[in-house]
Amino acid sequence: MDSIELQRVARIEDGNWWYRERRAALSRELLRFSVPGDAVDIGAGAGGNSRELLGHGWRATAIDLNPAAVTLARAQGVEAYEGDARYLPLPSERYDLALAMDVLEHVEDDGRAAAEITRVLRPGGTALISVPCDMALWSAHDVAVGRVRRYTRRALVELVEGAGLLLERMWSRGVLLRPLLRLVRHRSVRREDLAPLHPVANELLRLSAALERRLPLASRSGTWLFARARRPG
Template identity: 35%
Template sequence: MSTQPTEAYTGVDNLEVMQEAVNYNRYLLDTVRKQAPARGKVLDFGAGGGQFAAPLSKHGMDITALEPDQFLQQRLHAQGLSVVGSTQELADASIDYIYTLNVLEHIDDDEAALRSLHAKLTAKGKLLIYVPAFPVLYTSMDAKVGHVRRYTRSTLAARVSAAGFRIERIGYTDSIGFFATLAFKLIGNKDGDVSLGALKLYDRAIFPLSRALDLVARRWFGKNLLLVASKS
C-alpha cells in the first residue's frame, strides 16, 4: 500500500502523547475548519484514532475517515465515524474537501497518493496538507513513527503541482518549533519518545508565541508546512 498511509502504524504511543498538545491540536482543527466548504463530503486522509475527524464530525462535517491500520479503524468505528481503508473504496469526484495532517510524509510514493486524492475530489474540491518540514530536522522521532521524509516548500509544491493541483497557499508554520526540533536532534533521546512534560511546556508556553512569529517567518522557516490547493 505504497500510496496509502502506513498500514501498520508504529508510533501509536507518540500519537497518544500528542493528545495532550491542546493548543497545537486546536490550531489544526481551526485550520481545517477555516478551509472547509459550508457543506459537502469531507475526507480525513490518514485519520489515525479520530483525533481530528471525531470533533469535526461533531461540528456537523460529513466526514469519512480513511485509515488502513485495523486497530485504529476499530477506534474510528467506535466513535460512529464512516471508515474506509483506502482511496479505492471511494468513487471518483465524490469528495468536496480533503485534509491530511502529518500523513503524507509516511507514504513512499507520495505523488501517486496525491494523484489519487486529485481523482477523488469534485471539480471545485480543495485539499489541505500539513506535513513536517526540512530534511535537516529529521530526528529519531521521525524514524520511530515511520516518516519517509520531511519536506521543503519547493519539494512539497512540486509534488502537489505534478499531481494536477493548483496551489492557493503554502507556508511554514511553528517557527520556534524549527529550533526546538533542531535542539532535540542534537541533544535529545535516541529512541524517539516524546516527553510528556516537555510537550506540555512547549504547547502551553511557547507554541502561542511561535504562531505569532509565523506571521513574519512563514515564508522562510518553520517546523511544519501548510499547503492549500484546489483541483481545478
C-alpha cells in the same frame, strides 16, 4: 503507526499543543466554506481531524491503513474504513474536501497518493495537506515514527501540481520553535511527540503557536508546511 502508538495519540491529542494547533488550522480553513459538504480524512489515525470536521457540520469519512485506527475512529462516531492512501477505496469525484494531514511523508510513492487525492475530489474540490519540512531537521525521530522524507517548499509544490491540483496557498508553521526542535530531535531518539508533556511545557508551546499565528512568519522556514490546493473545474 502501530496500535500502541495509536492508543497514545488517542489519549493525548485533545490536550497536546500540536494536535490542538493542527485542528485549529483545519478549523480556520473550514471557515472559508459557505456550507459544509462531503470530506475524506486520509490517514486519519485516531480520528481527531475527522471529529473536527463533524463538529463543523461536514459529512466525514476516515481512511487509514491500520485496522486499529479504523476501530478507534468508529468508537468516536466517525465513519471509517481501512484503506491505503495510494489506492483509496473510494469513488472518483466524490468529495468536496480531502485532508492528508501528516500522511504523505510516510508514503514511498507519494506521487500516487497525491494523484488519489485529486481523483476522489470533485471538480473545484479542495485538498488540505500538511507535511514536516526540511531535511536539515531529519533525525532519528523521523525514522522512529516511520517517515521516509521531509519536504522542501519546492518539493511540495511539485508534488501538488504534479497530481493535477492548483496550489492556492502554502504556509509554514513552527517557525519560532524550529531552533528548539532541531536541538531536541538531534539529541534524542525518543518519540517525544507521543509522550505526555508536562502541563507547563505544553502551555508554553501552545502560547508560542498562538503568538506565531499573529506574526508575519508564514513564508519563513519552520518545522511544518501546510498547503491548500484545488482540483480544476
